[in-house]
Amino acid sequence: MTNRRQETTVAGRGLARWGLALRLTAAGLAGATAIGSVLVPVVAQAQDYRFTNIRIVGNERIEAATILSYANISSGAAISAGELNDAFQRIQGSGLFEKVELVPQGSTLTIQVQEFPTVNVVSFEGNSIMKDDALAKIVKTQPNHVFNPAVAEADADNIARGYAEASGRYGVRVDPKVIRRSGNRVDVAFEIIEGSVSEVQRIGFTGNHSYSNRRLRDVLATKQSGLLHAIISSDSFVPDRVDQDRQLLIDFYRSRGYPDVQVTGVSSEMARDRNAVFMTFNINEGQQYKFGNITTVSEIPELDAAEFSGLAKIRTGSIYSPNAIDIAVTRMEQLALRKGANFVRVDPRVTRDPRTQTLNVQFALVPGDRLFVERIDIEGNTTTQDNVVRREFRTVEGDPFNPREIRNSAERIRALGFFSNAEVNTRQGSGPDQVVVDVNVEEQPTGSLTFGASYGVSSGFGINVGLQESNFLGRGQYLGVQIGTTSDNQQSSIDFVEPYFLGRDLRARVHLWYNTSEDDNSAYSTKRLGITPSIEFPVSENSRLELRYTYSVDRLYNVTSEEEAAASGSSSWSSPILEREEGERTTSSVGYSYTWDTRRSGIDPRYGFTARFGQDIAGVGGDVESLRTTALLRAERKVWHEEVTLRAELEGGAVHKRGDTQLTVLDRFSGYGKVRGFESNGYGPRDRNAPNGDALGGKYFAALRLESEFPIGFPEEYGITGGLFWDTGSVWGLDDKIGAGGIEVDDGMKLRSAVGFSIYWRSAIGPLRLNFSRAVKKEEYDKVQNFDLTISTQF
Known part of the structure; x- marks a missing residue:
């Protein structure tokens, strides 16, 4: 490298040597003109030059004819000094020569060049x-x-x-x-x-009265530099991201009832050393509006407006949301198509009442343009098959053209996550009534190999390894392999998902698992191997139904009886209930789950509600006959200008035996993860007369979990928030209650509850949660857990 530096001609930022050569050329031309003026009598200086001979000197690669074509000087033709200068400029402007000189000598013009x-x-x-x-x-x-x-x-x-x-x-x-x-x-x-990254040192806002700087900064894709800025990429300043941030702010306000919001300017000031940027967004919020009167009219005689009015589903007095209007329009246009009215457009006509701060919306069914989709062209998908992109369109070639449906299709394509960029545009086809839809995509990696670490006070340190491919073989299928282990448990699973089974909106899934446990707060071991194929499909806009079949082989072993303990001189033995349940059994069951989730439509981002109900009926073969039922209600709401998030979960379940089946601890519910503040299997029915004191699980469980999440004073770029929680619940119910010494086990419903404080950290190494809890209602034999740390990361 040293020798190379000795041979280097240092051009500098302006490549000064090359620039000097060009300046000398210009001077040479001026000198040549001066020489010509000396040789020609004064009286002849107003006359034109005439060259009968043009000589090219210095060219090696460039043909003389090429240089003459740039000069454009004809032999014997009159040429002025200005035209001679124009010839020089054309040759120099070709970019082929380092130096150019035009030297007139009588009737001969010498063009001397030095090629680059x-x-x-x-x-x-x-x-x-x-x-x-x-x-x-x-x-x-x-x-x-x-x-x-x-x-x-x-x-x-x-x-x-x-x-x-x-x-x-x-x-x-x-x-x-x-x-x-x-x-x-x-x-x-x-x-x-290369220097250092230009970090976003501070993000500020002006004109925001309804939402705090903290809340608005959480909306942006750009983040302020924080404690771990060296490994966080979103705090670097990227100019192209500014427009995205501007649109994110506008969408945020509009979805919350501010239709007139404007981001009037974005100021990005660079620090003197260019390693920091200070950003300020100027916002004009406008007034918040609510929905007023919602009406529907039809300008198409064969369509009755009354049949469409109920599809709006917008409540007068609710906060205005463009998304609610879009969903209503989509419903109405779909109904028109089902009625055979192909060329119908629903125009939402919005009128405002500033006095009441309401927006009245009239949905008008009007005739649309008679356009047809000629074809759909897809480009840029080198790995992903065409049908994976094409199936996101509800429109096929020859169908009536619906601009809204094309826009929705574009959003669905982007939501796949297979492409870094996806643009869907339209252009006129072969005729005035034909439209061609162009889809241009840029593919991105869809597979990942992840290594994870986790820690729990009860489960200890664990390692997780996962392989995921969300676009398997370019077919849009998902394949995932997970292997995890802790000091007490080993879990492994394989998942394969076909999201469009049989070319329809049918989500087909195959789930295989193999789990073992040696000492999960219990003195027995388990092995569980199974497979679950399932089909899931939409029932309505916000709900889906899953149908499944499960086959599993479950084994309960290493249960120490009183006789075995006495023979070995040990004083530790398990409950006779577990002794009677020890062994291996197969379970064959069919089941379903119905899920209703308002987040699918996302009309109001401040609210979210989920309901799930499922049942599994065992006895389609196998050794077990039972009915297992579970239900979950979950609600979330953001309050106090969306600074605080409130969550509530109500969960319950029941399992009943059928026929002569004897349920075991592997069939019953445990307390794991249902009430914080207690160890895994730390509460529920327990044989207190058996030295091991193993938890036996229960046929029933119920739990209510309430929690909040809020800022605790840390800058939001650190991702640290706090929370309070209160959990209460119970696990109860046994069929076989006779425990050690022939004494009946207490299996009654006894509520447990705990309160606590949580610290959430969305750290660069993954989500981290610390729970500090105190059991306020418990039994004397329960195993409490006052602190719990959970870390999950991928790298």
Whole structure:
């Protein structure tokens, strides 16, 4: 590298040597003109030049005819001094020559040129953030092409711009170096000093009265630099992200009833050393509006407005939301299609009443343009099959053209997560009534290999390894393999999902698992192996139904009886109830789950409600006959200008034996994860007369969990929030109650409850949660847990 530096002609940022050569050329032309004026009598200076001979000197690669074509001077024709200068400018402007001189000598014009050298090698030095392959795509200076200093200078600027756009580095310095080689060839080396990332030091807002700076910063894609800024990429300043942030703010306000919101400006000030940026968003919120009168009219005689009015499902007095209008329009247009009215458009006509701050909406059914989809062209999908993209369209070739449906299809394509960019545009087809839909996508990696770590006070330290591919073989299928282990448990599973089974909106899934436990707060071991194929499909806009079949082989073993303990001289033995349940059994069951989730429509982002009900009936073969029922209600709401999140969960379940089946601890419910503040299997029916005191589980469980999450004073870029929780619940009920010494086990419903404080940290290594709890209602034999730490990360 030292020898190379000794051979290097340092051009500097302006490539001064090349620029000096061009200035000397211009001076040479001026001198030649002066010489000509000396040789020609004064009286003849107003006359034109006439050259009968044009001589080309110095050209090696460029043909003389090419140079003459640039000069455009005809032999014997009259030419003025100005036209001679124009010829010089044309030859020089071709970018082929380092030096150009035009020397008139009587009737002979000598065009003397020095060609630019040919580029031998293009290299990059000092780059680590951006690799050579990426930089080579940016520069126009290429090997075996003519070297042009202006192009090299532009390449240096483009490299610096590429760093700014890709990694937020604005202090990058790029110096092009030129190394002379024999044979009129040069090596070009771009010397790069990458500098540091230009971090977003502060994000501020003006004009925001309804929402705090903290809440609005949480909306943006750009984040402030925080404690772990060195490994967080979203705090680097990327100009292209500013427009995205502006739109995110507008969407945020509009979805909350501010239709007139404007982001009037975004100020991005760079620090003097260019390693920090200060951003300020200027917001004009406008007034918050609610929905007023909601009406429907029809301008199409064959369609009755009354049949469509009920599809709006917008309550007068609710906060205005554009999403609610879009969903209503989609419902109405779909009904029109089902009625055979293909060319119908639903226009939402919004009128405002500033006095009451309401927006009245009239949905008008009007005739639409008679356009048809001629074809759908898909480009850019090198791995993903065409049908994976095409099935996101509810429209096929030959169908009536519906602009709203095309927009919805574009959103569904983007939501797949297979593409870094997906653009859906339309253009006129072969006729005035034909439309061609162009889909241009850019694929991105869809597979990942993850390594995870977890820690729980009861379960200890664990390692998780996972392999996921969400676009398996380009077919849009999901394949996932998970392997996890802790000191007491080993869990492994394989999942395969076909989201469009049989070409329909049927989600087919196959789930296989193999789990073992050795000492999960119990003195027995378990092994569980099973498979569950299932089909899931939509029932309504917000609900889905899953149908499944499950086959499993479950084994309960290492249960120590009183006789075995006495024979070995041990004083530790398990409950006779577990002794009677020990062994291996197969379970064959069919089941279903119905889920209703308002987040599917997402009309009001401040609210969310989920309900799930499921049953599994065992006895379709196998050793077990039972009915297992579970239900869950979950609600979430953001309050106090969305600074605080409130959550509530009510969960319950029951399992009943059928026929002569004897339920075991593997069939019953445990207390794990249902009430915080207690260890795994830390509460529920327990044989207190058996030394091991194992938890026996219960046929029933119920739990109510209430919690809140709120800021606790840390800057939001650290991702640290706090929370309070209160859990209460119970596990109860046994069929076989006779325990050690023939004494009946107490299996009654006894409520447990705990209160606590949580710290949430959305850290760079993964979500972390610390729970500090205190059991306020418990039994004396329960095993409490006052602290719990959970870490989950992927890298």
